């Protein structure tokens with residue numbers, strides 16, 4: 001039992017309403033020592049709820065300045081993992097270091113370096129949006145100006161509105177404002193854009209990129225939107241049944257980078273399709289055959305969603321065999 005006791009309570013917390021493995025771009029090996037340079041370093045993390053194991057021996061390093069997206073189906077263990085890193089939940093086994101400290105015992109100075117957007121989000125409030133952001137700012141030594149943050153999340157027009165009167169998407173924007181107002185070195189974002197309209201999601205993406213690029217903020221993000229992971233993440237980790245199935249840059253997940261391309265075109269009134277490792281050669285051959293434009297020509301590679309669904313879809317059969325998880329079911333892959 002390495003886990004601290006009694007950390008599931010939030011009473012001790014700031015009022016948030018709402019040539020290592022990391023550098024190799026992969027998961028650390030089980031038993032590899034904690035990475036002292038990483039923003040987040042986790043080894044053998046286990047969390048049980050009664051007889052159920054929610055996190056089952058998870059190893060992960062997230063480097064400073066990186067945006068890391070944790071993907072996985074409902075109940076996979078994402079929030080549990082994230083909240084253990086935030087110091088919100090205790091653990092049953094394993095080691096965790098976040099900004100060099102154990103979240104189970106770290107103090108207020110450590111907490112003041114974190115920004116947190118919980119999955120559950122802010123509750124109803126009688127305070128105005130501006131008052132809520134100012135109150136949150138007061139807990140941080142170098143907080144941003146509240147109105148500047150409201151502008152960043154697109155809530156300027158709602159600055160005088162009471163928290164409880166906000167729409168679902170506006171409330172989520174407020175959660176993001178509360179998460180970033182303290183100018184955190186490390187920002188946790190648990191499904192931050194749920195309920196956002198498409199424009200708000202794009203604005204949020206550009207805000208997140210600017211936090212990384214201009215301020216060097218490290219971010220651990222969970223999301224069910226694969227396009228969001230692809231747009232934002234330097235690396236993604238797929239978690240299933242409390243274990244990390246794979247860690248990779250989005251373009252390489254599940255062998256995606258080297259997967260055959262699918263070339264489609266129309267010929268003799270029929271839509272034709274061929275998977276090939278050499279699409280350029282096939283397109284050249286088609287161009288010669290047609291003597292110019294190839295009707296309805298398209299070349300596609302598997303999307304992040306394609307590879308993710310494959311990885312998740314085969315989990316039940318492969319759950320007890322770590323080696324099998326890396327195989328691909330479709331021989332064409």
Ligand SMILES: Nc1ncnc2c1ncn2[C@@H]1O[C@H](COP(=O)(O)OP(=O)(O)OP(=O)(O)O)[C@@H](O)[C@H]1O
Nearest residue numbers: 049053054072073074075076077078079080081119
């Ligand atoms: N406080 C709790 N008490 C008992 N079981 C819990 C508790 N919190 C989570 N669990 C269980 O642990 C497992 C992992 O839950 P977790 O919230 O970490 O999943 P998740 O990956 O964040 O899912 P989602 O995508 O739905 O947010 C689930 O089976 C869940 O029912």
Ligand SMILES: [Mg+2]
Nearest residue numbers: 078079080119
């Ligand atoms: Mg969750």
